[in-house]
Amino acid sequence: MSTSSYKALTAEIATNMKKLGGGIPDVMQAFGAMNKAANSSGALDHKTKELIALGIGIAARCDGCIGFHTKALVKLGVTRAEFEEMLGVAVYMGGGPSVMYAANAIAAFEEFSADAE
Template structure:
């Protein structure tokens, strides 16, 4: 677990600056994609940031968590909104495992594995 997200995103930003210098076309493309994806449309910016934070949690990306937490504060997300989103992260973090476990058992049975007794 990260102790200080402010320092972490500062360090990542400094390292990203090196990449902007060394591979400018890639970084410009990434930044253009980020701006296009973040632009308000059918979903507002705060909703998009809540989604981005959920994906950050799911991917276990500490710098992403830091950047999106900062953006959520700037966009006025409430603690209740963030906590509800995090509740979904907890649920979905466990749910996919359950779904894949059920599918894995079905595949085992499909290929001739022992079936459950009735």
């Protein structure tokens, strides 16, 4: 999926993730706990972890990941130079979260189900 507005895309995915959470609450609660644990500061700070996550999202071609992690990085004060350096590493590599596409899949299920009624 390609988007011209990451603000609109992340708002749409957030809504769909709430719906997804209603159907599989244990999975989404566990995903949220994993997110919190993975992003808490330790040997690496939160900004560094978000840069890694965004690099993986870019390499996996995940528009939702790009939106959510870029928004987080801006809030964390990433500089343009830091951001661009991460982009160089992302171009070099590749990886893949699927929760964003699961959230969109629930929306597609609802759309096609409405046509079947």
